[in-house]
Amino acid sequence: MRRISAILTLGLVANAFLACGPPPRKPKPVEAPEPPPPPPPPPKCESLEENCKATSSTKARIPGVPYVATPPPGWTYAQTDAALIATSASGGVVVLTAITPVEPAFKLTKQRADKIKELAELVSVKPRRRQVLLSVPTIRKEIVGVEASLWQRPGATRPVEDGDDVRGAILVVSIPLEEKNIFGFGFAGKDDGDSTKAVFAAILSIREGKAESAQSEDTPEEADDSEASSQ
Amino acid sequence: MTAPHLSAGHTIAGKYTISSLLAFTREMASYAARDHQGNDVVVKLYDSAIAQRADVMAKLDRVRQVIAALPEDMVVHVVDAGYDASTAAPFSVTPQLSQPSLAKLVSTGALSVDVVAKIMTGVGRSLAAAQQYQLFHHGLKPTNIFVGPAPSYSVRLMDFGVSIVRGTSPTHEAYAACAPWWAPEQLQASEQGGAATDVFASALVAFFALTGQSYWRSCHQSPIDLNAWQQELLGPRTPVSLRAEEFGMNLHAALDTVFLRSLAVSIGDRAGQADELVQALAALGGTPVGDSARTLALPEEFDPAMLAGGSAAPAQAAHPQGGGQAPAAHAFAQHGYPATGTPHPPGADVSGGHATPGLPNFPTAQAKKPNKALLPVIFVIVATLLLGGGVAGFFVMQSGSVTEDDAHAKAAPAASGGVGGAAPAASTDATKSSEAGGGVAAVPSGSAEAATGGAAPDGTGGAAPAEDVKVSITCIPRCGAITVDGKKVRPDKDDSFMLSPGEHTVVLVRGGFRSKKIKVNIEAGTPFEKKVALVRVRRRQPPPSCGQFLNQCP
Numbered sequence: 001m002r003r004i005s006a007i008l009t010l011g012l013v014a015n016a017f018l019a020c021g022p023p024p025r026k027p028k029p030v031e032a033p034e035p036p037p038p039p040p041p042p043p044k045c046e047s048l049e050e051n052c053k054a055t056s057s058t059k060a061r062i063p064g065v066p067y068v069a070t071p072p073p074g075w076t077y078a079q080t081d082a083a084l085i086a087t088s089a090s091g092g093v094v095v096l097t098a099i100t101p102v103e104p105a106f107k108l109t110k111q112r113a114d115k116i117k118e119l120a121e122l123v124s125v126k127p128r129r130r131q132v133l134l135s136v137p138t139i140r141k142e143i144v145g146v147e148a149s150l151w152q153r154p155g156a157t158r159p160v161e162d163g164d165d166v167r168g169a170i171l172v173v174s175i176p177l178e179e180k181n182i183f184g185f186g187f188a189g190k191d192d193g194d195s196t197k198a199v200f201a202a203i204l205s206i207r208e209g210k211a212e213s214a215q216s217e218d219t220p221e222e223a224d225d226s227e228a229s230s231q
Numbered sequence: 232m233t234a235p236h237l238s239a240g241h242t243i244a245g246k247y248t249i250s251s252l253l254a255f256t257r258e259m260a261s262y263a264a265r266d267h268q269g270n271d272v273v274v275k276l277y278d279s280a281i282a283q284r285a286d287v288m289a290k291l292d293r294v295r296q297v298i299a300a301l302p303e304d305m306v307v308h309v310v311d312a313g314y315d316a317s318t319a320a321p322f323s324v325t326p327q328l329s330q331p332s333l334a335k336l337v338s339t340g341a342l343s344v345d346v347v348a349k350i351m352t353g354v355g356r357s358l359a360a361a362q363q364y365q366l367f368h369h370g371l372k373p374t375n376i377f378v379g380p381a382p383s384y385s386v387r388l389m390d391f392g393v394s395i396v397r398g399t400s401p402t403h404e405a406y407a408a409c410a411p412w413w414a415p416e417q418l419q420a421s422e423q424g425g426a427a428t429d430v431f432a433s434a435l436v437a438f439f440a441l442t443g444q445s446y447w448r449s450c451h452q453s454p455i456d457l458n459a460w461q462q463e464l465l466g467p468r469t470p471v472s473l474r475a476e477e478f479g480m481n482l483h484a485a486l487d488t489v490f491l492r493s494l495a496v497s498i499g500d501r502a503g504q505a506d507e508l509v510q511a512l513a514a515l516g517g518t519p520v521g522d523s524a525r526t527l528a529l530p531e532e533f534d535p536a537m538l539a540g541g542s543a544a545p546a547q548a549a550h551p552q553g554g555g556q557a558p559a560a561h562a563f564a565q566h567g568y569p570a571t572g573t574p575h576p577p578g579a580d581v582s583g584g585h586a587t588p589g590l591p592n593f594p595t596a597q598a599k600k601p602n603k604a605l606l607p608v609i610f611v612i613v614a615t616l617l618l619g620g621g622v623a624g625f626f627v628m629q630s631g632s633v634t635e636d637d638a639h640a641k642a643a644p645a646a647s648g649g650v651g652g653a654a655p656a657a658s659t660d661a662t663k664s665s666e667a668g669g670g671v672a673a674v675p676s677g678s679a680e681a682a683t684g685g686a687a688p689d690g691t692g693g694a695a696p697a698e699d700v701k702v703s704i705t706c707i708p709r710c711g712a713i714t715v716d717g718k719k720v721r722p723d724k725d726d727s728f729m730l731s732p733g734e735h736t737v738v739l740v741r742g743g744f745r746s747k748k749i750k751v752n753i754e755a756g757t758p759f760e761k762k763v764a765l766v767r768v769r770r771r772q773p774p775p776s777c778g779q780f781l782n783q784c785p
Contacts, residue, residue, distance in 0.1 A: 048238055080240065087238065104711075104742055121251040122239045139781050152778040159255050161236040169779040190779055200780055 048078045048085060060084050061211035064098030065180050067144070068212075070205040072198030079211060083184065085123060086202065091158050091166035092195030093123045094202045096184030101176070109135045115183055116172060120156075125187050127170055128155030134172055144182075144206055148175040156187055168192065173203050182206060234260040234278050235318040243322055244315045247274050256408055259396055263327065271327040272310070277396055279320040287399045288321065294392035295323070297364040305357040307377065307389040325389065330380075333440060334373035341443040341480065345516030348509065350378055351437050353386025355505040358429050361391060367425055369394035371432035372412040373439055410457060411450040412436070415464050415496050427498045433505040434493035437512065438471055442480045446471070446494070468494050483515055699729040702751070702759040706739050710765075714738040730759070741765055 045052035045060070054060065054071035061068055061079045071077040071086035071094060078085045083097035097119065102111050112134040120127055137149035151172040157165040166189040175182040186199030234257060241249045247264040253273065254261040258281075264274045281287055295309045311324040333350065336342065342350070354376060358368060370393040379385035397409065414431035416424040424431075438446045445451060449459035470487035489511040495501045502508070704713065705726050713720050713728075715737050720728045732755040739747045744765040753759050777784040 047240060049241065078240075124239060124252045138778070150781060152781045154779060159236065159252055162233075171780040186780075188779070196779055 045077060045079055047080065048076055048087065050078065052077055054086060057212075059209055059212040060086070062096050062098060062182060062184075062206070065177060065182055066208060066210070067177075067182060067206055068209045069094075069096055069202055069207075072195070072202050075198070082122060083119060087123065088195055088198070089160075090192050090195055091160045091168070091187070091189050092192060092199060093125055093158065093187040094184070094199055095119045095123050095186075096173075096182060096203075096206070098177075098180045099183045100179065101181050105135070109133065112172075112174065112183065116170075116185060119184060120170075123158075123187075125156055125158045125170065125185075127153060134174075137174075143173070143175050143204060144177075144208065146176055148173055150203075154190070158187055166192070168196075171199060171203065175206065233257040234276050235315070235320050236260060237262065237276070237318075243274055243276065244313055246311075247272060247324065249274070258399075259393070264324075266324075273325050273327055275323050275325075276315065276318070277321045277323075279318060281396060281399055282314060282319060282321050284399060287395060290395050291321070291323075291392050294366060294395065297361065297366045298391055300364070301357075301360050303387075304385055305353075305360050305387060306391065307387050328377050328387070330377040330387065332374050333376040333378055333436065336378055337373060337440055337443050342440045343516065344441065344483075344512060346381075346384060347437055347440045348512035348516040349384040350376070350386055350440060351433065351505065351509045351512055353378075353384065354388065354433055354436070355509045357386060357388045358426070358433070358505065361388075362426050362429075366391060368429050368432070369417065369424065370397070370409060370412075371429055371436060372409065373436055376436065407455055407457065410455060410460055411445050411447055413464070416498055418461065418464070424498060426503055427501045430493050430502055430505050430508070431495075434490055434508055437508060438474075438490065441482060442475050442478055444475075444478050444480075446474060448477075465496060468496075485515060486511055698755060699731050700753050700755065700757065700759055701727050702730040702753060703727040703761070704737060704739065704749075704751075705760075705762045706741060706747075707762060707764045708741065708744075710739045711741040712739075714740070739763055739765065743768055 043050040043052055054073055054075050054077045056070065056073045058070055058073075058077070059068040060071055060077055062084050063079070063081055069084060071084070072088065072092070075086045075088045075092065075094075077087075083095045086094040097115075099111065099115055101108050116127065116134070134151050138152045139150050140147050141150055142148065152169060153172065154169040155167075156170045157167050159165050168187055168189040170185045170187045172185040173183070184203075186203060188195035188199050234255070236252075236255060237243070237249055237260070239249050239251055243249065243262070243264065247262075247266055250263045250265060250271075252260065253263055258278045260276045262274045262276065264272050266272055291312075295312060298306050299308055307325050307328065309323045309325055313322060314320070315322050354371070358371075361368065368388065368391055370390050371388070375388060375390040375393075377387045377389065379387075412432050412435055414424055414428045416428060435446055438444075447460055447463050449456045449463050468491050470484070471490040472482045472484045472487050475482040489508050492500065492502055493505070493508050703726055704710075704722075706713075709726075710722075713722060715728075715730065715735050717736075722728050730751075730753050732753045734750060734752050737749050737751055739749070744767050747763055747765055749761075749763065751759060751761065
């Protein structure tokens with residue numbers, strides 16, 4: 001009997017201890033998560049060093065006129081004050097700007113030649129020495145609703161980072177607008193079919209409009225590497 | 232590793248904005264650039280791996296120090312050097328020169344012996360000046376020799392130290408580019424050629440300047456056959472007169488011996504200096520060489536205006552083997568010209584109008600000084616023109632006055648005859664017109680009323696000169712130019728102009744349209760109006776050719 005009462009007493013004591021237990025810890029207040037840092041400002045894509053990659057929906061401004069063009073997807077582009085420049089790793093280039101045409105025709109021809117020289121230096125393209133006569137075009141083609149002149153001039157070169165100079169042709173375009181002409185050229189290696197097509201497509205993509213914010217789709221982080229590598 | 236390949240617009244070291252790429256040989260890239268002050272410069276950007284080599288960088292520093300101590304009319308100073316933070320590549324900056332390189336000069340044709348003699352004298356002088364400091368070029372070629380204008384053809388050398396970079400970071404491109412100017416010992420990296428290596432290159436450069444061709448047969452094709460070149464380089468030499476004959480050029484056989492000695496395979500057989508070569512050329516060209524070719528002595532008639540580029544020399548470079556100014560710089564100062572740190576005026580032509588045969592003229596940065604001997608002649612011509620113009624003007628004015636005076640004289644009797652009835656007013660108006668117009672008889676339509684106010688000049692009153700008629704000829708599309716009786720007219724805003732009555736031939740011109748010639752008969756007092764449609768010229772399109780972008784080749 002004593003043993004039973006001792007066991008019961010021990011059980012009661014144990015229950016009492018377990019029931020009370022150590023004082024409960026206060027739960028730590030849950031800290032509200034810090035708001036994420038604001039996204040970096042969108043690149044203005046005004047320099048090639050910003051490494052803005054074009055996509056198929058990019059609208060890049062052509063300086064001096066309210067017109068835009070879509071640089072070849074995957075190419076690095078910049079909307080500089082001097083020109084819209086797009087380049088590819090394989091050596092392809094598109095450079096477009098606006099000129100105020102002069103009269104008479106022979107002065108306009110010289111103006112075109114001078115501008116080509118200036119733009120070529122801008123993008124390190126070396127046109128053939130005696131090919132700058134841009135009077136009668138190779139073909140005329142309707143772009144932005146007007147008859148544009150296109151000149152095809154082979155024998156140009158452009159140095160690339162790895163490897164020998166790329167040899168190819170330049171395609172010069174002049175689109176007469178009311179006061180100004182959209183003027184520029186594209187370059188692609190003669191064996192670089194993709195760049196050749198891309199340059200031609202970029203020139204045909206010229207249309208009236210405003211440049212779209214680069215942030216929406218053209219941030220360097222969102223560059224479409226697969227497209228870039230395919231060029 | 233290669234030198235950074237940067238695009239136009241990139242800024243090097245935050246100071247130099249690239250305009251274009253000049254040359255790229257993997258271990259080194261040369262860019263045309265512009266600094267913050269708007270000066271055009273050449274920036275050489277080296278392989279960034281070189282920056283890791285302290286020994287190489289120290290050698291380059293020493294080269295720059297020695298160059299800074301040499302007179303600026305002998306070498307092209309490095310105006311800045313350092314590391315580009317974004318690419319970690321070392322760079323050096325030199326001013327862009329307005330003087331052409333020897334390669335550029337020869338591209339227009341081979342030079343005459345006397346000109347080559349003067350140029351090689353300058354080369355020898357510059358090399359000798361550098362050799363005083365144990366500095367050798369070892370990369371001499373026509374593209375880094377810059378030649379000043381006639382008659383002195385002063386020479387400035389560039390690219391000292393390039394051989395150090397190329398030796399550290401050898402590339403096939405650089406090898407192919409420089410091989411035609413290498414000496415045999417440069418095939419072995421360990422071999423130290425010294426001055427004799429530069430003598431070998433000088434001889435090759437001299438031959439190139441005299442003939443417009445490389446001495447090596449293997450270098451006449453592009454790309455160069457490097458294996459054949461090596462065999463040629465180490466093989467027996469052909470006399471230069473015979474080699475020149477292969478290109479249809481004539482070189483005097485007297486040069487054979489000296490060239491053979493300068494182009495000897497073994498360094499021991501070669502002359503230690505380029506003097507021998509220079510003197511042989513000078514003797515053949517009839518040009519006195521002077522002491523300057525043999526020593527470091529400075530040109531007797533040093534003209535700072537000869538220097539082009541106008542860049543400031545690096546400030547007070549120390550003598551590499553001791554403090555203070557270098558001997559050459561000291562001597563330079565003794566000639567009354569600040570040794571260092573002085574910006575030179577842009578290059579001026581010192582030729583005095585005497586072009587030396589064999590060398591084409593090239594534009595200098597400043598206008599030529601007028602020849603004083605021509606001044607009296609110019610003065611007489613100008614005076615004659617002024618006098619003649621004055622006399623002609625006087626006669627024109629006199630004739631105009633006479634006409635008006637006659638009108639005055641004759642208008643009075645006419646008025647008294649009661650025909651015109653407005654003589655006093657006409658006379659007054661005519662006088663005013665005469666005064667205002669300086670007596671010139673041409674009176675446009677508005678003021679013509681004054682002269683024809685009812686008084687005929689001949690006094691008859693009935694046969695007054697016909698009044699000009701307003702003519703409006705409108706082209707469709709608008710004319711670019713309108714010519715009446717061979718004289719161009721300037722239509723008003725409403726395409727009208729004044730024309731005297733009678734028959735006239737009018738030619739209407741517009742670019743891209745066929746010009747139209749019409750005859751018009753203008754009747755007095757009846758305005759003339761006509762619209763003319765121009766026909767567009769259909770230019771024949773060139774036949775489409777097969778190409779890369781358009782009409783793609785199959």
